[in-house]
Amino acid sequence: MASHSSFPSFEAPRAEKRPASDTRHGYTRTDEYGWLRAENWQEVLRDSSSLASDIRAHLEAENAYQEGMMADTKELQQLLFAEMKGRIKEDESSVPMKDGPFAYGTAYRQGGEHPRFFRTEREGGSEEVLLDGDAEAEGTAYFHIGGVGHSPDHRYLLWSIDDKGSEYFTLRLRDLETKTDLEDHVEGTNGSGTFTADSSGFYYARLDDNHRPSKIFYHAIGQDSGEDRLVYEETDPGFFMHVFGSRLDDWIFISIHDHETSEYRILPANDPDAEPRLIAPREPGIRYDFEPAGEEFFILTNRDGAKDFKIMTAPAADPSPANWREVVPHEPGRLIMSFIAFKDFLVRLERKDGLPRIVVRERKSGEEHVIAFEEEAYSLGLYGSYEYDTDVFRFSYSSMTTPAQEFDYDMRTRERDLLKTQEVPSGHNPEDYVTRRLMATAPDGEQVPISLVHRRGLPLDGSAPCFLNGYGAYGITISASFRTNCLSLVDRGFVYAIAHIRGGKDKGFAWYEDGKREKKTNTFTDFIACARHLVSLGYTSHDRLVAEGGSAGGMLIGAVANLAPQDFRALVAAVPFVDVLNTMLDDTLPLTPPEWPEWGNPITSKQDYETIAAYSPYDNVRPQPYPAILALAGLTDPRVTYWEPAKWVARLRDYNTSENPVLLRVNMEAGHAGASGRFSQLEETALSYAFMLKAVGFTE
Numbered sequence: 001m002a003s004h005s006s007f008p009s010f011e012a013p014r015a016e017k018r019p020a021s022d023t024r025h026g027y028t029r030t031d032e033y034g035w036l037r038a039e040n041w042q043e044v045l046r047d048s049s050s051l052a053s054d055i056r057a058h059l060e061a062e063n064a065y066q067e068g069m070m071a072d073t074k075e076l077q078q079l080l081f082a083e084m085k086g087r088i089k090e091d092e093s094s095v096p097m098k099d100g101p102f103a104y105g106t107a108y109r110q111g112g113e114h115p116r117f118f119r120t121e122r123e124g125g126s127e128e129v130l131l132d133g134d135a136e137a138e139g140t141a142y143f144h145i146g147g148v149g150h151s152p153d154h155r156y157l158l159w160s161i162d163d164k165g166s167e168y169f170t171l172r173l174r175d176l177e178t179k180t181d182l183e184d185h186v187e188g189t190n191g192s193g194t195f196t197a198d199s200s201g202f203y204y205a206r207l208d209d210n211h212r213p214s215k216i217f218y219h220a221i222g223q224d225s226g227e228d229r230l231v232y233e234e235t236d237p238g239f240f241m242h243v244f245g246s247r248l249d250d251w252i253f254i255s256i257h258d259h260e261t262s263e264y265r266i267l268p269a270n271d272p273d274a275e276p277r278l279i280a281p282r283e284p285g286i287r288y289d290f291e292p293a294g295e296e297f298f299i300l301t302n303r304d305g306a307k308d309f310k311i312m313t314a315p316a317a318d319p320s321p322a323n324w325r326e327v328v329p330h331e332p333g334r335l336i337m338s339f340i341a342f343k344d345f346l347v348r349l350e351r352k353d354g355l356p357r358i359v360v361r362e363r364k365s366g367e368e369h370v371i372a373f374e375e376e377a378y379s380l381g382l383y384g385s386y387e388y389d390t391d392v393f394r395f396s397y398s399s400m401t402t403p404a405q406e407f408d409y410d411m412r413t414r415e416r417d418l419l420k421t422q423e424v425p426s427g428h429n430p431e432d433y434v435t436r437r438l439m440a441t442a443p444d445g446e447q448v449p450i451s452l453v454h455r456r457g458l459p460l461d462g463s464a465p466c467f468l469n470g471y472g473a474y475g476i477t478i479s480a481s482f483r484t485n486c487l488s489l490v491d492r493g494f495v496y497a498i499a500h501i502r503g504g505k506d507k508g509f510a511w512y513e514d515g516k517r518e519k520k521t522n523t524f525t526d527f528i529a530c531a532r533h534l535v536s537l538g539y540t541s542h543d544r545l546v547a548e549g550g551s552a553g554g555m556l557i558g559a560v561a562n563l564a565p566q567d568f569r570a571l572v573a574a575v576p577f578v579d580v581l582n583t584m585l586d587d588t589l590p591l592t593p594p595e596w597p598e599w600g601n602p603i604t605s606k607q608d609y610e611t612i613a614a615y616s617p618y619d620n621v622r623p624q625p626y627p628a629i630l631a632l633a634g635l636t637d638p639r640v641t642y643w644e645p646a647k648w649v650a651r652l653r654d655y656n657t658s659e660n661p662v663l664l665r666v667n668m669e670a671g672h673a674g675a676s677g678r679f680s681q682l683e684e685t686a687l688s689y690a691f692m693l694k695a696v697g698f699t700e
Contacts, residue, residue, distance in 0.1 A: 007628070007661045007694070010068045013061040015650040016054075024585065025606040029619070031582065033647040042209055045166035045636050048668065059635070059646065062664040066630075069661055073690040076698075080488050080686040085679060086426035087484035095406055095419040097394065098122055099386035102154060109134065113679055117148055117157070130157050130176060141669045146191030150176075151199035152249045156221070158202055160191040165669065166636040167191070167211070171204055173221065186217075186225045193219075194245035194252060197269040203231065203243045203252055211590035211638045213241045216254055218272055232265060232276050238593035245269055246292040247388045251316075253290060259474060260597040262287045266319075280321045292316065293341035293363075294388075299324060300339055306330035307509045311339060311348065328361070335508045340384040340393065345411045347393055349382040351477070354437075354449050354500070354507050356380040358395060360411050369414065375399045377437040377451045379481035394419075398482040400435040400453035400496070403428065424484060432456055433490065435480070440499075440526075440533035446514075448526045449506060450533065451480035452497035455490060465569075465696040466495040466540035468531055472503030472523035473552035474598060475512040485685050492698060495539045501526035501556075517600050518611050524559040531567050542567050546692040550574035551640055554631075558617025558648060561626055570628040570660075570695035572688045575637055579644040580616040581609070590638050618644070621651045625658035630691045632684065633666045642666055663691070 017032040036055055043050045070077075093107030102119040107127070109116065114133025120126065130150075137143035146160035146169045157176055160169040169191035173184040186204060190213045193204035201220040205213040214237075217228040232254055234241050241256045246269070254265040254276055261284055265276035280288060287309075288301035297319045299312045311328035314320070328336070328348070337356075339348040346361040358371045358380060373380075381396035383406075391412045398404040403422035409415070438450040458464055467489050471478050478498050486496045500506035503515025503523040515523040531547070534540050545568050549557040554576020561571055577583070584602050587593055600608030613619055629652065631645040649664040656662060665687065 007069055008072070010065060012653055012662070013058065013065050014653070015058055015646075022585075024602065025609050027609070027613070029581075029613075031647075033643075033650045034582070036643040036646045036650075037641070038643070041641065042211075045211065045638055046164065046168060048164065048635050051635070059642070059666045059668070062646070062649070063666055063668075066663040066665045069663055070687065070690065070694070073694055076693065077683070077686040077690045080689050081679075081682050083426070083488045084485050084682045084685065087424045087428070087487065088678070089423040089425055092423075095394075096120055097383075097386055099150075100154065104150065104386070108678070113137065114143065114145065117159075119150075130179075131159055131174065136161065147193070149192070149194070151195045152197060153199040155199055156195070158193050158195065160189065160193075162191070164636050165634055165667075167638050168207060173202075182221070184219065184221055184223075184225070186219060186228070190242060192242065192244070194243055195249075196252075196272055197249045201272055205242055210237070210588055212237055212594075216241065216243050216276075220272065229272075231267070236593075237587070238596060239263075240594055247386060248292060248294070251292050255289075256282070257287070258594050258597050260285050260287070262289065264288070264290055266290075279319055290319070291339060291341045293346075294343065298327065298339065298341050298346065300336060302509070304330075307513075308332060308334055309336040309509070311336065311346070327366075333508050335505055337505070338382055340382065341388075342385070342391075342393070342411070343389045344391070347382065347384075347411070349380060351505065351508070356479075358382065360409075360414075362411075371395075371409065371416070373397065375402065375435070377435055377480040378402070379479035398422070400451060400480050400482060401430040401433040403430075403482050403484075422482065428484075428487070434458075437480075438533065438537070440530045442502075442522070442526050442529045444522070446502070446522075446526070448502075448530055449500040450497055450530050451500065452495055452534075452539070453486075453490060454495040454539075455493070458493065458495070460538040462535070462538050462541040463544070464493055464495050464540050465489075465544040465546065465692075466497060466534055467692065468497045468499055468527075468534070468545065468547040469553075470499040470501050470527045470530075470547070470549050470556050471551075471553040472499075472501040472515055472527065472556055474503075475505040475509070477504045477506050485682070485689075488689060489692075492693070495534070497530070497534060497539075499527050499530035501530070503552075516598055517608070520599070520611070521559075521615055523556060524563055524615065527556055527560055528564045528567060531564070543569050544696055546570040546572070546695060548572040548574065548688065548692075550576070552577050554578060554640070554645075555580060555617060559615050559620075561629065561652075562617060562620045562622065565624055565626045568627045570630070570692050572630045572632070572691060573645065573648075574632045574688070575634060575640045576617075576631055576645050576648065577640045578617040578648040581612045581619055583641075583644065584608075584612060589641070618648050618651060621648070621655050623655045623657055626652060626656045626660060626662065627658075628660040628691070628695045629662045630688065631662075631664045632688070633664065635666055635668045 018035045019030050019032050021030045090110045094105040096103035096105035104119045106115040112134045117131040118127040118129050142165050144162045148159045157174040160171045162169050169189050171186040173182045190205045193202040195202045206215050208214045216232040219228045252267040256263040263282040264279045267274045291298040310330040312324040314323045334352045336350045361368045378399040383394040385393045406420045408417040435453045439447040505512045554573040557573040558578040602609035633642045633645040652662045
């Protein structure tokens with residue numbers, strides 16, 4: 001193994017300090033870099049050229065510095081890109097899913113960046129291309145296809161595009177008989193819509209100036225979008241909203257929710273003039289989701305103390321809470337994550353003992369069976385079906401060593417049909433790798449799962465570098481699934497590990513609750529415990545350990561950098577949510593009011609202010625030796641605004657007492673998800689990997 005590589009000694013940009021003070025709840029803070037927040041940020045999301053010249057100059061200086069510091073890795077980045085691209089089947093296609101007379105699927109052409117959407121006759125035949133993403137993307141710097149859905153009569157395709165990365169989507173309507181887009185289009189939507197039963201129109205959510213889906217409209221095909229009927233308006237800025245339909249095309253659902261509370265309103269799908277009917281009024285902390293099933297609805301809810309959720313049923317004619325009755329009772333420690341109803345069966349995806357499983361229930365008898373798997377750690381996905389009256393549904397399976405597999409499963413015969421196994425064109429032998437599931441002990445005694453993979457025969461004597469990934473927020477679980485990109489590290493002798501820390505739902509809903517609000521620091525100390533456990537077992541050593549997290553996982557990286565900088569050689573923070581206190585104090589930002597249940601409201605609560613101030617990465621940067629850090633941002637990101645990492649990097653440079661570099665790369669033509677094409681995204685991954693490889697001494 002080569003010795004640690006040194007970074008060049010270019011002079012880093014220094015953002016001008018323009019101190020501004022703010023006093024809340026008796027505390028005064030001074031922010032020297034608040035000026036990097038564009039006052040016209042709403043306009044910048046729609047038109048990046050409107051960014052103030054002094055801010056643009058600083059971001060461009062950061063990009064130039066990052067490029068200079070990483071210039072000697074250009075060949076390595078190209079090699080990594082070629083490796084990762086070589087593991088992607090360039091003409092990848094899905095197994096079409098049946099719906100009425102057709103089967104619908106997606107595919108890529110050789111070298112293509114964007115998918116094309118097609119259909120065939122139900123039992124196969126030649127492909128009919130409905131939408132060609134590469135053709136639509138020609139001439140654009142950024143292009144992302146949002147929702148794509150066909151009408152019940154199979155005549156129309158409703159699809160959406162975002163050409164700036166700002167997640168303001170334009171809905172378009174394509175006539176599949178003529179293969180042309182109609183005049184019908186709606187700008188400023190959340191990217192999806194749902195048709196009426198007779199395919200004469202569609203419902204959609206429109207975003208307001210603060211990027212919130214505040215209104216649901218109905219659009220009749222052929223009319224001007226300015227004449228669309230307002231169906232429902234949500235006046236509470238703390239709630240997200242979207243609209244969707246049922247597989248039987250009998251109901252339209254308006255889902256209104258934040259991270260803790262939900263509410264549904266329904267309309268008959270055959271009556272565009274109908275007013276939405278409230279099912280159960282929102283109650284703080286009560287979640288419920290609906291699944292239509294003919295004459296009844298199934299409801300997934302945490303009512304009555306069902307922390308890990310239970311399934312109830314109610315008549316479709318009157319699904320008010322008074323008529324809910326229990327079908328699948330609450331079982332502590334068994335988290336029901338999602339479910340789907342069919343004519344004769346009910347299928348649920350749940351997590352028990354830290355692992356996912358699929359349970360099939362016969363509706364009439366109540367008899368249940370579990371679809372079994374053998375590996376120590378794995379990931380499942382429940383695709384379901386377009387159709388309701390069927391005995392077959394689709395699911396996916398993979399592990400950290402096993403490429404993704406798609407199965408059709410017959411619920412009646414209990415037979416699974418392997419439809420497809422992910423191809424790795426450059427080659428992959430699962431027997432060359434070992435996957436393990438470990439348990440690290442957190443400071444409070446909790447056992448924190450770690451999933452990992454490494455090459456078979458790797459010496460576990462502390463000499464191996466290790467990549468540790470984590471997230472830990474919103475109840476989101478990072479699955480132990482197959483990832484071709486990480487093989488570029490694993491095949492170079494890395495251990496690739498995932499820390500299943502609190503803030504996710506890896507061990508049930510309580511695991512989520514123990515990593516939010518006043519318990520948020522459990523997320524960070526869990527991650528540090530995982531890092532130290534890997535070192536104690538000889539999987540790596542602290543000067544060989546690198547870590548990465550994105551978005552709320554970027555907050556994790558920022559907090560860990562402050563709490564345990566000596567434990568890591570390098571850190572990568574992708575679109576990192578690091579300016580937590582300032583963001584939660586700014587109720588004009590798109591996600592701030594909906595995020596208060598997750599983090600707390602420091603505007604109204606002194607306790608929440610103190611809690612956030614104690615861990616907010618930007619506010620807790622202090623004089624100490626930091627590891628090498630790379631932050632990635634998107635100029636038009638509406639979720640984690642570009643100024644968060646820009647300010648954080650500026651302050652880190654002020655206080656860092658080590659010679660390790662702090663780098664920032666801002667994608668000036670993209671948002672939260674980074675580059676839009678499947679290969680363009682690999683270029684950003686190659687940069688992150690090259691940074692980590694450079695930090696631990698790889699120079700090839």
